[in-house]
Amino acid sequence: MSDSVDLNAYFRRLGYQGERRPTLATLAELQHRHVRSLPFENLTPFLGEEVVLDIGALERKLVGDGRGGYCYEHNLLFLDVLNQLGFQARGLAARVFWKEHPDARPPATHMLLAVVIDGETWLVDTGFGALTPTGPLKLDTGDPQTTPHEPFRVLNRGESYQLQARLGDTWRLLYSFDFREMWLADYQLASWYLSHHPRSHFVTDLVAARVGQGRRHTLLNDRYTVRYPDGTSQARALAGPDEVLAVLEQVFRVRLPSPQALRLALEEKGVVR
Incomplete structure (x- = not known):
């Protein structure tokens, strides 16, 4: 594979047949299709395998192999696509406050x-x-600001910005970010930490998410949840490793790399009842 994503293959993965001009309409359509077509998942670090961030590996995994990934994989792939289309785009870094105390x-x-x-x-x-x-x-x-799902807002905090999402009647802080220049090496360093530290939740827990029409699907170990834009949700515990694998394939549309290894990891880490 080349040093750039094969746009035709990527667009087939998304089912996209629209314009290739660097407009806001193109950006919005590609972003929506990307998050609906390519799942968020951490099977690679959960299985103790290496997360590789070069473009060839990302295209092979997310486009060719029917997989997903976490933030660096998705956004590096999408950044390459945008740059090829002529967008003026670059990567940033954020501090995640979702499920953290505001003073963290x-x-x-x-x-x-x-x-x-x-x-x-x-x-x-x-x-x-x-x-x-x-x-x-x-x-x-x-x-x-409206989106196909929840409302979001971006607040200027002087030297940084905050991204918040409205869940029901409550605004929740997701992360803060600034415009420091980031290099691939910065992302590789942070990704290595997240995929290797023994207490990283990408190592200890199975995580998956996918956007659906008017809803979001999330998986944390054996807990499967459907969330709606109005803040309501429905959750249930999955009945063992076999149902977890079935939900990953059928709901999250992940082409499992090694079902037997994944089943063994779920049992050894004790994250599925």
Whole structure:
């Protein structure tokens, strides 16, 4: 494979047949199709395998092999696609506050993108998992912004920005970010930490997420949840490793790399009853 994503193969994966001009409409359609077609999942680090971030490996895994990945994999792939289409785009880093106390001091371990179109900057993220934005978000307003799913808002905090999502009647802080220049080496370092540290939840827990029509599907070990834009949700415990594998294939549309190894990992790590 080349050093760039095969756009024709990527568009077939998304079922995209639209314009290839660097417009806001193109960006919005590609982002929505990406997060609906390519699942968020951590099978690679969960199985103790290496997460490789070069473009050839990302295309092979997410496009060719029917897999998903986590933030670095999704956003590096999407960044390459945008650059090929002529967008002015670059990667940023964020500190994740989702499920953290607002006074926490988390490291900058999440990747997102900034895309400039006609002089306006848009936040784009295809890999936040349970609450990945499903449309581009404008930076120069703190007003709520509609997406195909929940409303989001981007708040300017002086030297940084905050991304928040509205769940029901409550605004929840997802992450904060700034415009520091980030290099591939920065993402490789953070990705290695997340995929190797013995207490990283990408190592200890099975995680998956996929956007559906008017809903979100999430999986944490054996707990499968369907979340709706109004903040309501339905959750149930899956009945053992076999049902977990079936849900990964049928709901999250992950082509399992090694079902037997995954079944063994679920049992050895004790994350499935």
